[in-house]
Amino acid sequence: xxxxxxxxxxxxxxxxxxxxxxxxxxxxxxxxxxxxxxxxxxxxxxxxxxxxxxxxxxxxxxxxxxxxxxxxxxxxxxxxxxxxxxxxxxxxxxxxxxxxxxxxxxxxxxxxxxxxxxx
Numbered sequence: 001x002x003x004x005x006x007x008x009x010x011x012x013x014x015x016x017x018x019x020x021x022x023x024x025x026x027x028x029x030x031x032x033x034x035x036x037x038x039x040x041x042x043x044x045x046x047x048x049x050x051x052x053x054x055x056x057x058x059x060x061x062x063x064x065x066x067x068x069x070x071x072x073x074x075x076x077x078x079x080x081x082x083x084x085x086x087x088x089x090x091x092x093x094x095x096x097x098x099x100x101x102x103x104x105x106x107x108x109x110x111x112x113x114x115x116x117x118x119x
Contacts, residue, residue: 051078
């Protein structure tokens with residue numbers, strides 16, 4: 001499994017601590033440094049079963065600068081959202097765990113991390 005983290009994020013640090021405590025085999029991707037491509041974001045969205053606006057941190061300064069709250073949330077605007085996430089990775093909700101079974105989840109709670117461990 002892989003976990004996308006921002007080391008400054010307390011939810012990410014908590015998820016890593018739980019993975020370590022459970023002896024999980026995982027790799028860390030510091031997605032602010034190793035920025036996901038648009039195709040990688042599309043893949044993770046498919047694995048999550050979510051749309052890009054579902055994993056966008058709309059309270060971030062970049063979101064406000066871009067006016068994301070005003071953007072349409074429909075199929076026609078989907079690529080625009082994905083481009084924004086790739087160009088401004090800080091907007092991506094975190095942490096995201098891609099599980100070995102091909103699924104993914106946003107692991108902001110201990111329960112979500114445990115769910116990923118069970119996949």
